[in-house]
Amino acid sequence: MIAASEIAAALPKTLDTTDHATLGLPRGWPLYEGKVRDNYSLPDGRRLIVTTDRISAFDRVLGTLPLKGQILNRLSAWWFEQTRDVAPNHVISVPDPQALLAKECKPLPVEMVVRAYITGVTSTSIWTAYSTGERVFCGHRLPDGLKKNDRLPEPILTPSTKAEHGGHDQSASRAEILASGVVSEAHFDRAAELAHALFRRGAEICEKRGWILVDTKYEFGVDPSGEVIVIDEVHTPDSSRFWFAGTYAERQARSEEPESFDKEYVRRWLTSVGFKGDGPIPALPDDVRVEASRRYAAAYEAIVGEAFVPDLDAPLVRLQRNLSALHG
Ligand SMILES: Nc1ncnc2c1ncn2[C@@H]1O[C@H](COP(=O)(O)OP(=O)(O)OP(=O)(O)O)[C@@H](O)[C@H]1O
Ligand SMILES: [Mg+2]
Structure with missing residues (x-):
């Protein structure tokens, strides 16, 4: 299991926002910024989906969690693979731990x-x-x-x-x-x-x-x-x-809440400081961010059945390198 100290080391390297310049992508590729993912449409019908480290709950962006983007992207890619025989999906390839190349759909x-x-x-x-x-x-x-x-x-x-x-x-x-x-x-x-x-x-x-x-x-x-x-x-x-x-x-x-590993942790913390979804968002303290990430990693490991080995490269530099093959 990944150590909290390893997650904490990734705190300064969280990926909050991307754009054409920081990813080195052609300016002509339309960008759609979702709450969690930045989506670039290639001219040939492919969609580049970059999973940032943003966390959303209550339909709002609450901040970032270290390593969250790569945990989510890799877990989702794993599930797409495990389910492709029962449901066709949009995956073309996984060019980077936190990016997916997909078929653009309506x-x-x-x-x-x-x-x-x-x-x-x-x-x-x-x-x-x-x-x-x-x-x-x-x-x-x-x-x-x-x-x-x-x-x-x-x-x-x-x-x-x-x-x-x-x-x-x-x-x-x-x-x-x-x-x-x-x-x-x-x-x-x-x-x-x-x-x-x-x-x-x-x-x-x-x-x-x-x-x-x-x-x-x-x-x-x-x-x-x-x-x-x-x-x-x-x-x-x-x-x-x-x-x-x-x-x-x-x-x-005993009518006790089940043990869970999901966004409830961050939601519960926000609720504990009085946040109900409206008004200014309280800043997530680093220890809460690290613990939340640890739970994301634990979910990955419990489901995939393998240790989560993080990629600790600076995400923008790595993405630029890994995505360079998509354009001339
Ligand atoms: N293959 C695809 N083709 C077209 N759109 C896609 C594809 N895969 C995902 N999307 C869309 O891309 C977006 C993914 O970004 P994200 O999940 O961060 O957005 P969101 O905040 O949930 O969405 P929104 O702001 O639209 O409610 C979603 O709007 C999703 O519907
Ligand atoms: Mg979404």
Whole structure:
């Protein structure tokens, strides 16, 4: 397991922002800055996705975590490889520990969320709705008598419409999404089928390693040949919740929160200092950033089953070098 001191050594080398000049890329490549990833569109239909070290929660960028970009990018690439036989994806190659070269697609404007457990604390979460008496969530009828963090009878799809920059996503049923006309029935149903197949495979692999895949979010796009494929990232701690299976049952019996390794750590710290998602963001102290990264690395190791060996080169210099082959 990577030592906290090794992570701390990477603190001065976090990658916050990129641009054409710092990456040495042609100025003509359109840049889309997401909350976590900087996306450059090549003229030939490829998309360069640089996973920075930014961390987002509450739909806001909260700062950076050392090594986070390479942990996420490598973990996601690993999952794409593990799931390519059940769902075609956008990966072309992994030119750098924190960059992915992908097929540029037309993204479907819905996030496909799959949930196997009833949990969450935010106003839009399934547990919040259930605990206030709702028994239908995104078109799914939920049985009475569930308690927080219980397993659902089967994994359910709870899609949400993708909000524009800065907005909050809104959950909806299949019927509501189709009625809104943002996506065709054929595309939606294909994406739903792939989402369930990905989730089954993900849950199976996590289970073998002693983890529960609790819930996750997928994005899909239509590639130039018209096929619906998985884009973005798959089964990372940013897009998914994982609980430790070994202690789940006993903790659940005592109504204690499951052991998890996900963004909850940073969310909990922010909540502990009174932050609720609005107003100025408290600066994350270095010890919190290091511990958060340690959890990302632990997630990588627990899932992949191999030690996470960080690349400690200065990220911009390394990216420039590794990406130089993409342009003349
Ligand atoms: N292969 C692909 N083709 C087209 N778009 C993609 C592809 N893979 C990912 N994307 C999009 O690129 C962006 C990735 O960046 P990131 O995840 O940081 O953004 P985000 O902040 O989640 O997104 P947004 O600001 O759009 O809500 C997302 O908008 C995602 O939908
Ligand atoms: Mg995203």
